[in-house]
Amino acid sequence: QLKLVNPSQYRFEHLVTQMKWRLQEGRGEAVYQIGVEDNGLLVGLSEEEMRASLKTLRRMAEKVGADITVLREREVDYDSDVPRKITEVLVRKVPDNQQFLDLRVAVLGNVDSGKSTLLGVLTQGELDNGRGRARLNLFRHLHEIQSGRTSSISFEILGFNSKGEVVNYSDSRTAEEICESSSKMITFIDLAGHHKYLKTTIFGLTSYCPDFAMLVVSANTGIAGTTREHLGLAMALKVPFFIVISKVDLCSKATVERTVKQLERILKQPGCNKLPLLVNSDDDAVTAAQQFAQSPNITPIFTLSSVSGENLDLLKVFLNILPPLTNSKEQEELMQQLTEFQVDEIYTVPEVGTVVGGTLSSGICREGENLVVGPTDDGKFLRLKVCSIQRNRSACRVLRAGQAATLALGPFDRSLLRKGMVMVSPEMNPTICSVFEAEIVLLFHATTFRKGFQVTVHVGNVRQTAIVEKIHGKDKLRTGEKAVVRFRFIKHPEYLKTGAKLLFREGVTKGIGHVTDLQAITTKENGLEESLGPGQLSF
Numbered sequence: 001q002l003k004l005v006n007p008s009q010y011r012f013e014h015l016v017t018q019m020k021w022r023l024q025e026g027r028g029e030a031v032y033q034i035g036v037e038d039n040g041l042l043v044g045l046s047e048e049e050m051r052a053s054l055k056t057l058r059r060m061a062e063k064v065g066a067d068i069t070v071l072r073e074r075e076v077d078y079d080s081d082v083p084r085k086i087t088e089v090l091v092r093k094v095p096d097n098q099q100f101l102d103l104r105v106a107v108l109g110n111v112d113s114g115k116s117t118l119l120g121v122l123t124q125g126e127l128d129n130g131r132g133r134a135r136l137n138l139f140r141h142l143h144e145i146q147s148g149r150t151s152s153i154s155f156e157i158l159g160f161n162s163k164g165e166v167v168n169y170s171d172s173r174t175a176e177e178i179c180e181s182s183s184k185m186i187t188f189i190d191l192a193g194h195h196k197y198l199k200t201t202i203f204g205l206t207s208y209c210p211d212f213a214m215l216v217v218s219a220n221t222g223i224a225g226t227t228r229e230h231l232g233l234a235m236a237l238k239v240p241f242f243i244v245i246s247k248v249d250l251c252s253k254a255t256v257e258r259t260v261k262q263l264e265r266i267l268k269q270p271g272c273n274k275l276p277l278l279v280n281s282d283d284d285a286v287t288a289a290q291q292f293a294q295s296p297n298i299t300p301i302f303t304l305s306s307v308s309g310e311n312l313d314l315l316k317v318f319l320n321i322l323p324p325l326t327n328s329k330e331q332e333e334l335m336q337q338l339t340e341f342q343v344d345e346i347y348t349v350p351e352v353g354t355v356v357g358g359t360l361s362s363g364i365c366r367e368g369e370n371l372v373v374g375p376t377d378d379g380k381f382l383r384l385k386v387c388s389i390q391r392n393r394s395a396c397r398v399l400r401a402g403q404a405a406t407l408a409l410g411p412f413d414r415s416l417l418r419k420g421m422v423m424v425s426p427e428m429n430p431t432i433c434s435v436f437e438a439e440i441v442l443l444f445h446a447t448t449f450r451k452g453f454q455v456t457v458h459v460g461n462v463r464q465t466a467i468v469e470k471i472h473g474k475d476k477l478r479t480g481e482k483a484v485v486r487f488r489f490i491k492h493p494e495y496l497k498t499g500a501k502l503l504f505r506e507g508v509t510k511g512i513g514h515v516t517d518l519q520a521i522t523t524k525e526n527g528l529e530e531s532l533g534p535g536q537l538s539f
Contacts, residue, residue, distance in 0.1 A: 002035065072286055103187070114247055115216045353412065390406045
C-alpha cells in the first residue's frame with residue numbers, strides 16, 4: 001500500500017474488505033508494506049503521512065478484530081529533502097473457526113548439538129547454565145535424564161500473542177493458559193539425534209507431518225555424525241528446513257565462521273541446490289521468514305547460544321512471522337473429504353480409558369462421532385466412538401484436517417490398537433493391502449539390492465518389515481539406481497494410498513520413493529473377501 005491518509009468512508013470500507021480477504025488467504029496473518037507503490041517502487045512516506053497511515057491501518061484492524069505490530073522501518077533515498085520511510089506491519093487475527101494458528105516444527109541434528117536445550121530455553125524462557133539444566137523439563141524417561149540423550153519424541157509448545165510477544169512457561173503457566181492467550185502456536189517435535197534412535201526420528205518425520213524442520217548444528221563440532229543424514233531425510237521428505245548453529249559462546253568467531261562456510265558449501269551442492277541466508281539482524285529475520293515461505297530453496301541460518309542468549313531474539317522474530325504453508329483454500333478442500341485420522345501414539349489414561357494421539361489427515365472429526373479403526377492383523381476394521389478430543393492439552397469440540405490431537409475412545413480394548421492404524425468414517429470403504437509397488441531410488445547400499453531382501457518400510461505412520469518380491473526390469477539394484485519394486489508386508493496388511501512418500505532402511509541400506517500401485521483386499525462385514533480392485537497387479 002502506498003499511503004492510507006484520511007480515506008473516504010467508501011474507500012475505508014473497500015480497504016477493510018481487502019484486509020479481510022488477505023487475512024483469510026493467509027489463515028489469519030498478512031504483512032502490509034506501507035510506502036510502496038503497487039508496482040513495487042519504493043517511494044516512502046514522510047513522518048506525518050506515515051503516522052496517519054498507521055493510524056488508518058489500526059482503525060482497519062480494529063474493525064476486523066485484528067492486532068497490528070510494526071515489524072521494521074527503513075529509510076529510503078528518494079529525491080526529496082524530507083527523510084522518507086517505509087514500514088512493514090504484521091496484521092494478525094485469530095480466525096473465527098479455530099483457536100489459533102498452528103505450525104509444527106521438527107527439530108533435527110546430531111547427538112549433543114543442543115536441540116533439547118534450545119527448546120528448553122525457548123519454551124521455558126530462561127537461559128541454560130551450560131550443563132543442560134534447560135532441557136531437564138523436556139525429557140520423558142529416567143534414562144534420558146541420566147545420559148542426557150533424547151530417545152523418544154517429545155512435544156514442546158511456544159505461543160505468540162496477536163501482538164507478536166512470546167507466550168511461554170516463564171510465568172509458570174500451564175499449557176491450557178498458553179493456548180488461550182496465544183493466537184499462533186508453534187509445536188516443536190523434539191526428535192532424537194543419536195544414530196541408535198534413527199527409526200524413532202524417521203517415524204517422527206513421516207507420521208507427524210511437520211510443516212518445517214529446524215536442523216541444529218553445534219558450532220564447535222560442525223557437521224558431524226547424523227547431521228548429513230538428517231539433512232538428507234528432510235530433503236527426501238520435502239520438508240522445508242532452516243538451520244540453527246548453537247553453542248557459539250563456546251568457540252571463537254573464526255570457528256563459527258568455519259562451521260557456517262562448511263554448511264554453505266554443503267547447501268550449495270548440486271544435490272541440495274539451496275541458497276543459504278545468514279541472519280544477523282532483525283531485518284534479516286523478517287526477510288528470511290517471508291522469503292523462506294515463498295521459495296523452498298532459501299535456507300536461513302541462525303547463529304545463537306542457549307547459554308548467553310545471543311541472537312535468540314532473531315529466532316523468535318523469525319518464528320513469529322513464519323507463515324503457514326497451506327492456504328485456507330487447500331485446507332477447506334481437505335476438510336470436505338471423508339474423515340481419516342492417523343494413529344501415532346496409544347495411551348491408557350486412568351478414568352478416561354484408551355486414548356490415541358495422531359493427526360487428522362482429511363475431513364472433520366467431532367465429539368461423539370462413530371468411526372472404524374483398522375486394519376487389524378486379519379485385515380478387519382472395528383467400530384468405535386470418539387468420546388472427547390483434546391488439542392495441545394486443552395479440550396476441543398471439532399477437529400479439522402491437518403490438526404494434531406488426542407482422541408479418547410472410552411472402554412475400547414487397547415490391545416486391538418497399534419501404531420500405523422487409521423480411523424476412518426464407515427462409508428469410506430478403505431482399501432488395505434499386503435502387496436504394493438513403489439518407485440524407489442536406492443540411496444546407499446553396501447552390495448547389491450535384490451529379490452528376497454528384507455527392509456523396514458516407513459510410509460506415513462506405517463512402519464513394518466517388508467520383503468522385496470520383484471524388481472521390474474532388473475535383477476538387482478546398486479546405489480543411486482531407480483526402479484519399480486514390488487514389496488510384501490510380512491506381518492499384516494496396512495492401509496496405504498498411492499502417491500504416498502516411502503522410506504526404507506535396513507542396517508546401512510537406505511532408499512526413498514513413492515507408492516505407485518496397490519493390490520487391494522476389500523473388507524466386508526461378514527469377514528474377509530478377496531476382490532480384484534482397480535489397482536490389481538498382473539502375475
